[in-house]
Structures are given as C-alpha cells and as structure tokens.
Amino acid sequence: MTVKSLAEKIGLKPLLLPDGDREVNGVYCGDLLSWVMGRAQCDNAWITIMSNVNVVAVASLSDVSCVILAEGVSLDADAEKAAADKQINVLVSDKSTYEIAVDLGKVL
Amino acid sequence: MAESITFKFDVDGSDFTSAGQASADVKKNLRQLGLSPEIIRRVSIAMYEGEINMVIHAGGGQAFVTVSENDITILLSDKGPGIKDIDKAMQEGYSTATDNVRSLGFGAGMGLPNMKRYTDFMEIKSVVGEGTDITMRVDIK
Numbered sequence: 001m002t003v004k005s006l007a008e009k010i011g012l013k014p015l016l017l018p019d020g021d022r023e024v025n026g027v028y029c030g031d032l033l034s035w036v037m038g039r040a041q042c043d044n045a046w047i048t049i050m051s052n053v054n055v056v057a058v059a060s061l062s063d064v065s066c067v068i069l070a071e072g073v074s075l076d077a078d079a080e081k082a083a084a085d086k087q088i089n090v091l092v093s094d095k096s097t098y099e100i101a102v103d104l105g106k107v108l
Numbered sequence: 109m110a111e112s113i114t115f116k117f118d119v120d121g122s123d124f125t126s127a128g129q130a131s132a133d134v135k136k137n138l139r140q141l142g143l144s145p146e147i148i149r150r151v152s153i154a155m156y157e158g159e160i161n162m163v164i165h166a167g168g169g170q171a172f173v174t175v176s177e178n179d180i181t182i183l184l185s186d187k188g189p190g191i192k193d194i195d196k197a198m199q200e201g202y203s204t205a206t207d208n209v210r211s212l213g214f215g216a217g218m219g220l221p222n223m224k225r226y227t228d229f230m231e232i233k234s235v236v237g238e239g240t241d242i243t244m245r246v247d248i249k
C-alpha cells in the first residue's frame with residue numbers, strides 16, 4: 001500500500017507528503033535512533049515520538065517510506081525544513097504508537 | 109570505473125543537532141555514481157553513526173570516503189579522548205552519552221555495533237588522550 005492511501009485509510013494527517021506514492025512494506029516502532037538504524041527495514045513506516053532534526057537524517061539514511069509522529073508531536077522548525085529538503089513523507093497523529101501500530105496492522 | 113575517487117569531509121564538533129551533513133553528502137555522491145540502494149543504505153548508516161560519534165564523543169574530526177571498483181572505504185579520524193576499552197564500547201547497550209545527547213534519541217549504545225553490522229570490515233584504532241581512527245569497508249558485489 002502507498003503512504004498516501006495508508007494515511008487516508010487510517011486517518012493520519014499528512015504534514016509533508018512529497019512522495020506519497022511510495023510503497024509501505026512493514027512497520028518499525030522506536031525512539032532510540034541507533035535502534036531504528038539497526039532494525040528498521042527499507043520502505044518501512046517508522047512510528048516515533050521524537051521530533052528533532054536527527055529524526056529526519058535517520059529517516060533519510062534508513063530509507064523508510066514515511067515517518068509517523070505519534071502522540072500529537074510535531075516536527076520542530078529545523079526538522080520540518082530538513083524534511084522538506086530531503087523529501088521525507090511525514091504523517092502525524094494524536095494516537096499513541098501502539099494505537100497507530102494496531103491500525104496499520106489491520107490495513108497492511 | 110578504474111580509478112578510485114575520495115571524498116573528504118570536516119566534521120564540525122560544535123553542533124550535534126545538525127550533524128549528519130557528511131553522511132548526507134556521501135549518500136548523494138553514491139547515488140550519482142549509480143551504486144545500488146542497498147549499498148548506499150549500508151554505507152550511509154555506518155558513516156552517520158561514525159559521524160555522530162565523532163561529534164558527540166570526540167568534538168569533531170575528519171572523514172574520508174573512497175569509492176573504488178570493488179569497495180567503498182570509510183576512514184573516520186578524530187583527536188578526541190580515545191576509547192579505553194574497545195571491546196566494551198563494541199557491546200550493544202554500552203554508552204557514555206550524556207542526558208542531553210540521550211534526550212535527542214542517541215545514546216542507546218548501538219552505533220558501533222551498527223557500523224560493524226552494515227560493513228564487511230571494521231577496525232578501530234584508538235589511543236586514550238590522542239584520538240580514534242575507524243576504518244570500515246563495504247564490498248560492492
């Protein structure tokens with residue numbers, strides 16, 4: 001499923017969607033960046049509550065298909081600019097990491 | 109590609125919120141050279157972990173990335189405090205990161221293990237009080 005249709009299906013709000021046709025092949029949840037870099041797979045959706053600029057670097061280098069920010073967090077200004085530059089898909093939700101993961105599990 | 113190309117980067121140690129510029133540049137360069145996404149991903153993650161370590165633990169340093177026909181070699185060199193016990197530093201979960209660094213999502217003690225995981229060869233040379241040199245190689249199959 002693409003990032004765009006996934007966002008529509010489970011009601012995630014697109015903050016940035018420069019590459020909405022990208023496929024999502026699975027999910028990784030985590031806030032410790034080196035765990036994410038070690039364990040997330042290319043094209044995974046990554047759910048996190050971290051919102052600083054390093055999240056953008058990790059999303060880009062790990063080649064995840066989108067970042068999903070849980071618990072209503074939003075990117076800080078630096079991070080949003082970096083994400084726009086690097087063409088990272090960023091979706092936001094007020095739900096918890098667990099609730100988003102459950103929703104994703106139903107549609108993926 | 110008969111000849112090799114080397115990219116050199118100065119890694120600024122003063123601002124770890126914007127660290128990762130060298131890795132981002134390497135990723136771009138490797139893309140332009142037409143390397144596979146899988147190789148690019150491994151090189152850029154290994155490089156980023158090393159770059160962040162130089163910023164967080166060593167006050168910055170230099171990075172050299174050499175792309176040749178058969179492999180990509182990354183040399184990270186810093187004049188930081190050095191690593192006293194390399195075996196311990198290589199263990200998953202070992203970290204001396206400060207709370208400030210941890211609040212940004214680093215400090216899981218997974219960086220060096222990731223560098224090893226994503227490369228075909230890795231060697232750490234470190235002298236306490238003098239600095240650390242890390243060499244990594246990713247083979248292009």
Ligand SMILES: Nc1ncnc2c1ncn2[C@@H]1O[C@H](COP(=O)(O)OP(=O)(O)OP(=O)(O)O)[C@@H](O)[C@H]1O
Pocket residue numbers: 034035157161162164165166186188189190191197198202203204205213214215216217218219220221240
């Ligand atoms: N270039 C370096 N100079 C001095 N010490 C270092 C250097 N790189 C790593 N270390 C030491 O090795 C430890 C382990 O490094 P590693 O990258 O695995 O974890 P971390 O940086 O603490 O956390 P993470 O990488 O998960 O964010 C560090 O906490 C630090 O004590």
Ligand SMILES: [Mg+2]
Pocket residue numbers: 157160161215218219220
């Ligand atoms: Mg590290």
